[in-house]
Amino acid sequence: xxxxxxxxxxxxxxxxxxxxxxxxxxxxxxxxxxxxxxxxxxxxxxxxxxxxxxxxxxxxxxxxxxxxxxxxxxxxxxxxxxxxxxxxxxxxxxxxxxxxxxxxxxxxxxxxxxxxxxxxxxxxxxxxxxxxxxxxxxxxxxxxxxxxxxxxxxxxxxxxxxxxxxxxxxxxxxxxxxxxxxxxxxxxxxxxxxxxxxxxxxxxxxxxxxxxxxxxxxxxxxxxxxxxxxxxxxxxxxxxxxxxxxxxxxxxxxxxxxxxxxxxxxxxxxxxxxxxxxxxxxxxxxxxxxxxxxxxxxxxxxxxxxxxxxxxxxxxxxxxxxxxxxxxxxxxxxxxxxxxxxxxxxxxxxxxxxxxxxxxxxxxxxxxxxxxxxxxxxxxxxxxxxxxxxxxxxxxxxxxxxxxxxxxxx
Numbered sequence: 001x002x003x004x005x006x007x008x009x010x011x012x013x014x015x016x017x018x019x020x021x022x023x024x025x026x027x028x029x030x031x032x033x034x035x036x037x038x039x040x041x042x043x044x045x046x047x048x049x050x051x052x053x054x055x056x057x058x059x060x061x062x063x064x065x066x067x068x069x070x071x072x073x074x075x076x077x078x079x080x081x082x083x084x085x086x087x088x089x090x091x092x093x094x095x096x097x098x099x100x101x102x103x104x105x106x107x108x109x110x111x112x113x114x115x116x117x118x119x120x121x122x123x124x125x126x127x128x129x130x131x132x133x134x135x136x137x138x139x140x141x142x143x144x145x146x147x148x149x150x151x152x153x154x155x156x157x158x159x160x161x162x163x164x165x166x167x168x169x170x171x172x173x174x175x176x177x178x179x180x181x182x183x184x185x186x187x188x189x190x191x192x193x194x195x196x197x198x199x200x201x202x203x204x205x206x207x208x209x210x211x212x213x214x215x216x217x218x219x220x221x222x223x224x225x226x227x228x229x230x231x232x233x234x235x236x237x238x239x240x241x242x243x244x245x246x247x248x249x250x251x252x253x254x255x256x257x258x259x260x261x262x263x264x265x266x267x268x269x270x271x272x273x274x275x276x277x278x279x280x281x282x283x284x285x286x287x288x289x290x291x292x293x294x295x296x297x298x299x300x301x302x303x304x305x306x307x308x309x310x311x312x313x314x315x316x317x318x319x320x321x322x323x324x325x326x327x328x329x330x331x332x333x334x335x336x337x338x339x340x341x342x343x344x345x346x347x348x349x350x351x352x353x354x355x356x357x358x359x360x361x362x363x364x365x366x367x368x369x370x371x372x373x374x375x376x377x378x379x380x381x382x383x384x385x386x387x388x389x390x391x392x393x394x395x396x397x398x399x400x401x402x403x404x405x406x407x408x409x410x
Contacts (some may be wrong), residue, residue, distance in 0.1 A: 014139075025121045038148060044102060055109055069119060126347055145273065156263070206339035216338075231353060239364075244259065251306065280328060285329055288329060292325035299317075303401075
């Protein structure tokens with residue numbers, strides 16, 4: 001514990017910057033946007049499937065742009081790029097407040113997803129991977145607390161505020177909060193951490209003792225084995241939060257009761273975020289890859305069966321455990337596999353796949369809901385998906401371990 005506290009004290013500015021970025025990404029994450037799902041569907045006359053389809057289309061478009069925009073982290077320092085992304089997200093929040101037609105709504109969702117879930121999270125995680133090597137897992141775990149804080153505080157707070165404040169006004173207030181915090185990030189990063197503050201440094205190396213390019217990564221089986229694991233958490237986790245109003249109705253719980261369970265998810269995610277960070281620093285990412293998705297499978301089965309919110313809390317613990325481990329492994333895996341020199345462009349590709357997953361999940365499950373199969377019952381199929389993705393991740397881990405041994409043996 002004393003070592004962890006000393007680590008935090010000596011790196012407080014950079015870890016604080018990472019936490020701020022991940023926290024502010026909340027305003028473009030599904031768990032926040034979906035708080036307003038009922039209001040949006042009512043104002044625009046959308047069914048579950050139509051709202052899910054619009055959300056999916058806008059998110060898919062942001063995933064395509066993310067492939068190219070994500071490479072900015074290889075060319076622009078975080079102290080400059082970070083505030084720019086925050087201002088962009090602020091403008092997107094204002095656009096959501098002002099949307100008066102379907103095309104304006106779609107455009108607002110597109111920019112919320114691009115700047116929030118996409119670039120904000122991506123910038124934070126690439127920065128942590130470059131700034132820290134031996135303590136990378138720990139740094140990512142601490143920076144990831146920002147998103148956990150957002151998951152815990154924002155949905156509960158804004159659901160309560162919806163009883164007193166018009167939903168569009170809440171988006172205006174979100175835009176103002178973001179705009180006010182952009183200068184804070186610039187101040188925190190007035191001196192970026194060395195020696196890896198920018199990509200001119202060689203950084204740490206990946207498999208076979210070298211830094212890989214994005215094209216080389218695409219040609220390696222490791223990437224393709226990990227694609228289902230990349231898609232799964234954002235697809236089905238996003239769908240869970242996206243359909244929270246529907247899920248509460250199906251379970252005959254109030255929306256406020258379901259949202260009150262979110263802090264349970266957050267606490268579990270925070271605990272396993274830190275555990276995963278410690279384990280990655282000690283044993284490497286490959287040891288966790290075969291198992292980190294399995295609690296998600298258990299969580300969705302529990303929600304399929306849950307007769308009460310108390311049982312739902314157990315499902316939240318399981319889903320939070322996977323989310324916490326995924327938040328750590330979602331960055332450390334790629335740094336260990338492919339090195340950090342081109343990590344911005346490589347991780348941009350991974351981030352785009354994740355964003356694509358977050359588009360597929362709400363859209364597909366929304367269509368299935370419209371066909372009469374509620375989201376809770378869909379949990380059985382989602383659990384099976386996570387089990388199969390875990391099997392493929394275990395095969396990918398063998399490549400990582402094999403190449404690490406080959407490098408050591410050479």
